Amino acid sequence: MRSRFISIVAVCLILGCTSEPDIKYDKVLTLNLREVATDAPEYVESISYLPLETGDTCFFRNADKILFENGLIYIADYRSGQVLVYETDGSMHSVLDRKGRGPGEYLDMMSFTVDSDYIYVLDNFNRKIFRYGSMDCRFDSVENLDFVAWDMEAIGDGNFIFAFSPLGGGRLTSPQAPYRILITDSDFRVKETLLDYGDNEYDIIGQRRYFSVEEDKLIYSSIYFDGYIVFDRSDYNSRQVIGIEFDNPIPASARKDPSVLDKNYNYQTMTPIACGDYIMLEVAEGDNIGNYIYNCDTEKFSRNPDMLCRNYIYYPIANYKGCYVGVIESKTVYDEFITAGFDKGDSCVEKSLEKGNPVLLFYKMK
Numbered sequence: 001m002r003s004r005f006i007s008i009v010a011v012c013l014i015l016g017c018t019s020e021p022d023i024k025y026d027k028v029l030t031l032n033l034r035e036v037a038t039d040a041p042e043y044v045e046s047i048s049y050l051p052l053e054t055g056d057t058c059f060f061r062n063a064d065k066i067l068f069e070n071g072l073i074y075i076a077d078y079r080s081g082q083v084l085v086y087e088t089d090g091s092m093h094s095v096l097d098r099k100g101r102g103p104g105e106y107l108d109m110m111s112f113t114v115d116s117d118y119i120y121v122l123d124n125f126n127r128k129i130f131r132y133g134s135m136d137c138r139f140d141s142v143e144n145l146d147f148v149a150w151d152m153e154a155i156g157d158g159n160f161i162f163a164f165s166p167l168g169g170g171r172l173t174s175p176q177a178p179y180r181i182l183i184t185d186s187d188f189r190v191k192e193t194l195l196d197y198g199d200n201e202y203d204i205i206g207q208r209r210y211f212s213v214e215e216d217k218l219i220y221s222s223i224y225f226d227g228y229i230v231f232d233r234s235d236y237n238s239r240q241v242i243g244i245e246f247d248n249p250i251p252a253s254a255r256k257d258p259s260v261l262d263k264n265y266n267y268q269t270m271t272p273i274a275c276g277d278y279i280m281l282e283v284a285e286g287d288n289i290g291n292y293i294y295n296c297d298t299e300k301f302s303r304n305p306d307m308l309c310r311n312y313i314y315y316p317i318a319n320y321k322g323c324y325v326g327v328i329e330s331k332t333v334y335d336e337f338i339t340a341g342f343d344k345g346d347s348c349v350e351k352s353l354e355k356g357n358p359v360l361l362f363y364k365m366k
Contacts, residue, residue, distance in 0.1 A: 023225050025243035031292060031301050032247040033266060033285055040293050040302040041311035043278065043366055049328075049345040050360040051352035052084075053092040060084055060358065063327045064208060066318040069114040070134055073360075081109045083119055085137065090360075096121075096137040098130070104139030106130050115154040122162075124148040127174075129188055143188050147176040151210035153218055156234035158186035163210035165222050168202040168256070180224065183236055192236070195224070204258045207270055214274040214319055221271045223250075228272050244268070244281070262286070275319040276365055282315070291315065310341030313363055323362040328353065 052075075054060075060077035067074045072093055073086040081099030086092060096119055098105045108125035114134055121130040127148060131140040149162035162182045179193035203223050212219045213233070221228035226249055232238035246266035254260045261284075269289055270282040279294040291313055292303050304312050314337075316324035328334050331353040338344055349359055 023227070023243070024241060025227065026240045028227075028243035028245050029294060029301075030245045031266070031281070031283070033283070033290075033292075034247065036292060036301045036303045038303055038305040040291070040304050040313055041309060043293065043295065043302070044311035044313065045364045045366045047311060047343055047364070048362045049349045050090045050362065051345075051349050052086055052090045052358055052360065054357045055092070063317060063358070065112065066325060066327075067114050067213070068318065068320045070116060072135075074112075074114050074119070076109065076112050078109045078111075081106070083109075083112055083121075083137070094135070094137045096132055098132070098139065104130070104142070110149070111151045113152050113154045113160070120152065120154070120160075122149060122152050145188055146190065147182060148172060149182065150206060153211045153213060153233075155183075155218065155231070155236055159191070159236065160184045160186075160188065161211070161218065161220075161231070161236065163220060163222070165206055165210070165224070166197055166202040167206055168204060168258070180222065181220065197224075202256065204256060205261060205269075209271055209317075212271045212273045212318075217274060219272055219274060221268055223267055226267065228268075230274075246283075248285075273316055273319055273324065275316075275324050276322050278324075278365055280313070280316055280324065308336060308340040311363070312337070312340065312342075314361065316363065320362070323364050326361045326363070328359045328361050330356075334359070 060075060060080065060082065062077050062079060063075050064078045065076045071088065073088060075084045083096040085094045101107065106121050106123040108123045109121055110124045111122040113120050116134065118131045118134050118140060119137065123130060127145045129143045129145060132138060133140060147164065149164045151163040153161050155161050164180055164182065177190065177193055178197050180195035180197060181193065182190050183192040184190050205223055207222060210220055210222060216233050218231040218233050219228050226246060227241065227243040230240045230242065248264060248266050250260050250265045250267055264286040267284055268281060269284045273280045277296045281292045283290060283292050290303055292301050294301050313324060314326050316326045318325040334353050353359055
């Protein structure tokens with residue numbers, strides 16, 4: 001279903017694969033979906049639940065991105081244009097809800113990130129970054145951008161990293177430097193670029209998230225290549241490129257053909273998430289999307305069983321202190337988990353779900 005990082009050899013390998021562009025990989029992982037053991041739940045030590053306080057003006061339908069920073073939990077719902085900020089006990093701390101056309105308001109929330117001082121909102125419609133206090137969500141300032149991007153993260157020394165993916169079926173209203181990764185200073189001036197693309201290059205599908213973070217590491221991926229890049233957040237020049245060798249990858253000749261998405265090719269649909277000794281990938285095979293977890297100790301992949309069972313790892317979207325973190329949106333989903341053997345939450349968890357409030361699900365990994 002839908003840290004220790006890999007030890008990298010000093011000499012780069014060049015993957016001579018016909019399924020994608022020539023990229024220098026530091027290590028290549030082999031993922032044959034047909035041969036993966038169905039023992040992923042055995043990596044889970046325990047699970048716990050965190051009910052989240054909501055209200056008439058603070059409620060999210062989609063947890064598009066979750067960040068754990070400043071001793072708080074930041075959850076973005078891009079469609080509503082909100083960032084809800086919670087204490088670690090699930091109580092509401094503050095809400096950023098400034099979507100509009102007035103001073104200090106954004107028209108579009110494409111992505112957001114957080115550092116010790118600010119919440120940053122990426123507004124592609126206006127090509128601006130809006131800053132708000134990280135603790136009180138009060139408007140501070142706004143900066144112009146020379147580009148649009150699909151995701152962003154804060155990295156070391158006040159720098160930022162942005163991801164852009166050229167997509168078919170449309171053109172940007174203003175030209176920009178043709179790169180998939182852009183690194184800026186604290187004033188959002190581009191200082192380095194990576195992964196250039198040509199005039200006729202585009203990706204056949206985008207991603208909701210192009211970055212994931214685990215403490216001092218940041219991971220990037222896109223459908224552009226089968227793999228991911230691990231950045232050191234304190235030194236973006238220190239990076240490792242990991243390749244994924246699927247048994248049935250998208251052929252190079254078909255990477256601009258959207259019809260391949262309806263076939264049984266393998267490709268990543270989301271950026272991998274690291275958690276301690278594990279890397280979680282979300283991989284498509286035709287219409288099916290599943291989670292595949294790589295154990296850095298054994299150097300093997302595992303997945304969930306076909307049927308829901310105890311400790312089934314349900315689409316994590318973040319990590320926190322040795323836990324993968326997912327969201328349970330409804331009492332119906334929760335009841336299915338309990339029937340399958342999950343530990344029950346306390347009465348607060350069940351009452352919260354009965355009221356229609358979401359609950360965070362923490363998988364403590366072994």
